[in-house]
Amino acid sequence: MLQLRASLPAERLASLAARQCNNVLPDGEDVSPDDLMSAIPAALGRLEYCFQAIDNKYFFDGQAAVFNHLHGDQYCMWLYILSNELYRQGAPSSLSAKLFMLNKALHGCDIFYEVTLPSIFLVVHPLGTVLGRANYGDYFVAYQRVGVGSNRDVYPTFGKHVTLRPGAAVLGRSMIGDHCQIATESLVLDRDVPAGTLYIGRPPAAVAKANSAPYPLWRHQRVIA
Template structure:
């Protein structure tokens, strides 16, 4: 994968310098980042290559949505391979500081997903399907110990939430500000906030997933 205005070594140094700036506790994060960098970049390349608006095979560290996803994949890869919660936590906190997203490194995100804007996104340890689209101020949350299950091709528009015992069917579009709480959606539909807290379900319109992803 081509790194725009960076090399492998310089990008590792860049990430480590950011961590040291925001969390100046003297922790050594470079060894873990270096050891897991190639695998994390493989995951980044698979994800970015499926996103239509982004040039295939290129990563720009100054494109905030790309850098946000990179930091998540790097933190998650380090946690999975090394069980290094220290480095993973610092990467999680760096992502939260720079991009305003609460995406913990233990959460298993899909191989392919995209962020419209990362600000205010909060994601719980739920089940996420591929081709997920998230916009600003989206929330996926647990209700006590019960977490949602999101199918493939789910689109969450700004300010929407999925909370608790929910099964969101494949190709569900959750419209702006809609709250899905302890409810299921049938899939291939658009969900709106109805009267009295009820949900309104309409048949799917155009295929957003084919517009956003190379599927």
């Protein structure tokens, strides 16, 4: 049974997103709340599963996951999950595309609805962030101005518990191991980063150090040996 404590019921969340799409993209092909409702229950279930793992009072209040449509990071994650759920269910691509464009307009981030983010992830102030078609592991964190993309049509692979700090970019044939942090303004290009690494800098002067501190905002996490 769904225990998510949401600021709006499902019907009003559908109505809000539909109105926002129509205001941002008034192309004469209006989105109706009914167009979105088929995906809302599953999307809320995915949101609850994700938020219950986050050790922050705005996401988990000690008893249940919390979703506030006026919390920018949460609403950004919601629009991605809703657009992706519609895509998974085979809904008209225009619905997912409009939610994707709405997310760009509201939050300045680019997470295409066909991209498969993990079940547990977190975006933090995601202005200017682009998350491309990589393979992502659970407990993935992306801050503002993060870039994940291809080089010669090859995308990165991320293990679990990977954090990309502000301005970090991971591109191309890169394999990022479990429990890694990519430091602010750092670039990983066609390079493997071993598990338990703090990666700092840009080629050719990048430095790799041991990363012994787990990300502080996960409720359940293994202590790094």
